[in-house]
Amino acid sequence: MSKNKQEFNEIDLPGLALDLMLLGGQSFCWEKIGDNEYLGFDKDSLIELKYDGNKLYWQTYPELNNKTKIKQYFRLDTDHKPIHELIFADNNVKIAQQNLQTIRLLKQDFEIAFFSFIISQNNSLPIIRYRIKNLCQKFGNQIEYKGKIYHLFPSVESLMKASLAELSECKLGYRAKYVKSGAEFLAQNKAFYTLLKKADTKIEPVIREWLKEVNGIGDKVADCILVYGLGYDNIFPMDLWGRRLISKYYGLPEKAKYEHLRKWIKAHFRGYAAWAGQYLFEYTRLNWKDIKNESKKISNKPLKNRSSSHK
DNA sequence: CTCCAGGTACTAA
DNA sequence: TTAGTACCTGGA
Numbered sequence: 001m002s003k004n005k006q007e008f009n010e011i012d013l014p015g016l017a018l019d020l021m022l023l024g025g026q027s028f029c030w031e032k033i034g035d036n037e038y039l040g041f042d043k044d045s046l047i048e049l050k051y052d053g054n055k056l057y058w059q060t061y062p063e064l065n066n067k068t069k070i071k072q073y074f075r076l077d078t079d080h081k082p083i084h085e086l087i088f089a090d091n092n093v094k095i096a097q098q099n100l101q102t103i104r105l106l107k108q109d110f111e112i113a114f115f116s117f118i119i120s121q122n123n124s125l126p127i128i129r130y131r132i133k134n135l136c137q138k139f140g141n142q143i144e145y146k147g148k149i150y151h152l153f154p155s156v157e158s159l160m161k162a163s164l165a166e167l168s169e170c171k172l173g174y175r176a177k178y179v180k181s182g183a184e185f186l187a188q189n190k191a192f193y194t195l196l197k198k199a200d201t202k203i204e205p206v207i208r209e210w211l212k213e214v215n216g217i218g219d220k221v222a223d224c225i226l227v228y229g230l231g232y233d234n235i236f237p238m239d240l241w242g243r244r245l246i247s248k249y250y251g252l253p254e255k256a257k258y259e260h261l262r263k264w265i266k267a268h269f270r271g272y273a274a275w276a277g278q279y280l281f282e283y284t285r286l287n288w289k290d291i292k293n294e295s296k297k298i299s300n301k302p303l304k305n306r307s308s309s310h311k
Numbered sequence: 312c313t314c315c316a317g318g319t320a321c322t323a324a
Numbered sequence: 325t326t327a328g329t330a331c332c333t334g335g336a
Contacts, residue, residue: 173332239317
């Protein structure tokens with residue numbers, strides 16, 4: 001009914017691969033509640049989305065019409081033209097985009113990304129979601145919406161106060177102690193938050209080193225937090241899939257040192273490795289059975305320079 | 312049953 | 325510095 005639709009705000013965002021954006025490898029705080037309908041949560045709100053292929057309809061609760069949140073989360077201020085121009089010049093990314101439609105990077109809450117990707121390690125996507133849900137149910141605030149109780153993402157405080165045994169009840173396995181060290185780290189390093197406020201590409205290595213101080217955060221998880229929680233655009237977290245695809249598409253050795261692969265892909269996608277990586281990651285993991293055996297011609301050439309002639 | 316999953320810490324050479 | 329391995333847990 002159109003009456004129902006009027007409760008929602010709308011944005012023009014044609015051609016999105018929303019399933020992959022919300023239920024793929026970026027965020028673990030969304031569930032699909034209907035055909036092209038999604039419900040997500042963060043630390044203080046629920047977000048409901050509907051999508052018709054062109055317009056994204058959204059609403060926030062309990063604070064209604066929180067445009068600031070949506071704007072930040074979907075990075076509506078980011079100009080995608082130059083990004084797409086650069087990354088689609090790479091044939092592998094272009095093929096991925098043609099198969100998947102448009103994937104936008106989400107800018108999530110820093111702490112949510114922090115804990116989510118600590119928990120994500122050595123796990124599959126559905127299991128990560130399940131474990132984060134457990135964590136929210138046990139430690140997150142409750143919120144009522146349409147007669148149902150939902151759980152929000154826990155605060156650092158509540159996670160810090162949690163005992164190891166309680167955390168383990170969320171079926172986090174050996175990551176329970178990592179969550180604990182993470183919470184302690186955030187609670188005890190207020191200076192770190194001030195550092196985050198002026199997060200620019202210059203201090204990327206500094207933040208990264210801080211993150212890796214945490215027991216349970218290594219190269220890959222640190223990079224995920226930098227991309228999804230802090231909005232760094234030129235990092236491709238080198239996980240299992242990253243290694244597979246960089247080897248398959250660009251001929252680099254799959255078991256090369258993390259730092260080597262990291263530098264290579266940063267240089268290759270000059271500025272937008274995270275955006276390119278998202279396409280490659282989702283496309284490759286969904287089509288791996290076919291891709292694996294393809295004798296794909298390897299393109300190891302650097303992207304052509306595109307002088308951005310503005311008109 | 313075995314193997315693996317958007318890795319990391321620990322140990323031994 | 326580098327290679328090898330255990331690790332919680334659930335699903336295939």
